[in-house]
Structure formats: C-alpha cells, structure tokens
Amino acid sequence: MRWLRLLTPYVAVGIFWVGYSHAWLAILAYHLQIILWHRFGRWVRTREQENRIARYVSFVCVLAGPVVYFFLPRIALVAPAQWLAHYRLDGAAFILMIPYFGIVHPILEQYHWHRLRSETGWAHICFAGYHVMVLYGFLPLGWLMLCLGGLMAISWIWKQAGNTAGSRASCMLTHILADLGVILAVFWLIYM
Numbered sequence: 001m002r003w004l005r006l007l008t009p010y011v012a013v014g015i016f017w018v019g020y021s022h023a024w025l026a027i028l029a030y031h032l033q034i035i036l037w038h039r040f041g042r043w044v045r046t047r048e049q050e051n052r053i054a055r056y057v058s059f060v061c062v063l064a065g066p067v068v069y070f071f072l073p074r075i076a077l078v079a080p081a082q083w084l085a086h087y088r089l090d091g092a093a094f095i096l097m098i099p100y101f102g103i104v105h106p107i108l109e110q111y112h113w114h115r116l117r118s119e120t121g122w123a124h125i126c127f128a129g130y131h132v133m134v135l136y137g138f139l140p141l142g143w144l145m146l147c148l149g150g151l152m153a154i155s156w157i158w159k160q161a162g163n164t165a166g167s168r169a170s171c172m173l174t175h176i177l178a179d180l181g182v183i184l185a186v187f188w189l190i191y192m
Contacts, residue, residue, distance in 0.1 A: 002116065008030065008112065011029070012030035012033060018133075021088065024088065024093060024097070026087075027100070062181060064179075072186070072189060080190055084186070098184065101180075102176065103176055107175075113158075123155065127151060127152070132148050
C-alpha cells in the first residue's frame with residue numbers, strides 16, 4: 001500500500017497533466033486521492049517547540065517566491081504565460097488557482113506526505129520527482145536537477161520538523177509560504 005501512496009501524484013500528473021494538459025484536473029485528482037487514501041483525523045496539534053521550528057523553516061520557504069520571480073524569466077525554456085496556457089491555466093483559471101494552490105494544496109500535500117516520510121526515505125525522492133515531472137519541458141535539465149535536490153532537502157527538513165514538533169502545523173505553514181510565494185511571483189511576472 002505504501003508504494004501506491006507514493007505514486008499518488010504520479011497518477012494524477014501522468015493522466016491529467018501529461019495526458020490531457022489540464023492543470024485543474026491534475027491537482028484535483030491528486031487531492032482526491034489524498035482524501036481517499038487517508039481518513040480525516042486530527043490534522044494539526046500545536047506545541048511551543050513548533051514555533052521555533054516554523055521560524056527557521058519559514059525563512060527558507062519564504063524565499064521561494066523571490067527566487068522564482070528573479071530567476072524564472074532568465075531560465076524558462078518557454079514563456080510562463082504560454083506554458084500555463086498550455087495547461088489551461090490562463091485568465092480566471094489561473095486566478096482561481098492562486099488561493100487553491102497557495103493554501104489548500106500545501107495542506108493536503110503535507111497531510112499526504114507526512115506519514116510516508118516517516119515510513120520510507122523514498123518519500124523524499126518521490127515528493128521531489130513528481131514536481132520535476134510537472135516542470136519538465138519548462139526548465140532546463142540543470143535547473144530541474146537543482147529543483148529535485150532542493151525539494152528532496154525541504155522534504156527531509158519537513159520530516160525532521162514534523163518529528164521534532166510532533167505536529168504538521170509548522171510543515172503546513174511553511175509549505176503555504178513557499179507555494180503561495182511561487183504562484184504569486186508567477187502572477188506578478190505575467191500580469192503586472
């Protein structure tokens with residue numbers, strides 16, 4: 001069962017991102033699988049120690065938006081607006097994706113990967129790998145490898161943070177900071 005859970009994003013991305021070039025269907029299929037795989041329980045607990053962890057990890061994650069804003073125009077193989085339009089993420093579809101990708105997605109994704117990170121080291125590779133699958137054809141190979149390494153590292157950091165604090169709250173918060181920063185940076189590049 002663990003291997004099927006590790007493949008959850010690959011099923012959604014493979015079918016709907018690669019097969020149908022449809023971002024909304026891909027992310028919704030991914031999130032539906034997360035919900036089906038896991039029973040809803042207690043999503044977060046807070047502890048005093050978690051506040052310290054959140055501060056350290058937040059610093060790294062909050063840099064995601066500025067890094068994307070600065071580097072993306074210089075390294076992308078395709079104009080961001082053109083790439084997003086290919087996956088039906090233009091106009092209202094993109095605007096609606098901002099709060100969904102920036103808030104809902106990180107919460108569900110942390111919920112899905114938290115247990116897997118504790119069960120197997122493969123979770124870090126699988127977490128990072130599906131992101132590279134999404135970005136393939138948009139970024140050069142060297143940058144894809146850098147993304148792979150960075151996402152594996154942040155996955156490991158989230159595992160440590162979750163284990164130390166005994167909660168996913170800091171992981172969810174910092175993931176929200178990263179994803180919201182990234183999508184707002186892309187919005188700013190395209191529309192401002």
